Amino acid sequence: MLKNKNVNIVCDKNLMLKTIAMPSHKNVNGNIFGGWIMSQMDIGGGILAKEISRGKVSTVYIKYINFLKPILAGDIVNCYANCIKIGNTSITIRTEIWVKRINPFSYNVLYCTNSAIFVYVAVNEYGESRVLPIINNL
Secondary structure, eight states, rough: OOOOOTTEEEOOOOEEEEOOOOOOOOOOTTTTHHHHHHHHHHHHHHHOOOOOTTTTTEEEEEEEEOOOOOTTTTTTEEEEEEEEOSSSSSSEEEEEEHHHHHHSSSSOOOEEEEEEEEEHHHTTTTOOBBBOOOOSSO
């Protein structure tokens, strides 16, 4: 029987969220606000964690977040995620934002603007941590 504790998972990235950066998401410098980007990454990672845990999850820790390139209003924002570790109650997810900027000079070019590691904990209906189900495959 497979136990979840400290299982390392290696899988391809999954497209978890696709949206467009709007002018209302800009900061005072004219780029997309970092908090909005972080929110999209948390949502994308949370979707994958919810699927893996087969229930509710809560974000408990962000190991790091990198802001590599600015995102502009009108950019198509793609959030990819993959599970890198499953514990007894926690799931560690790597997320990346890949942007497609649509203009006459760079159509269909994707580039990575952000990467992060989020840790989620499976929770019950009372918000208390719960043991993850046995994971045989993802």
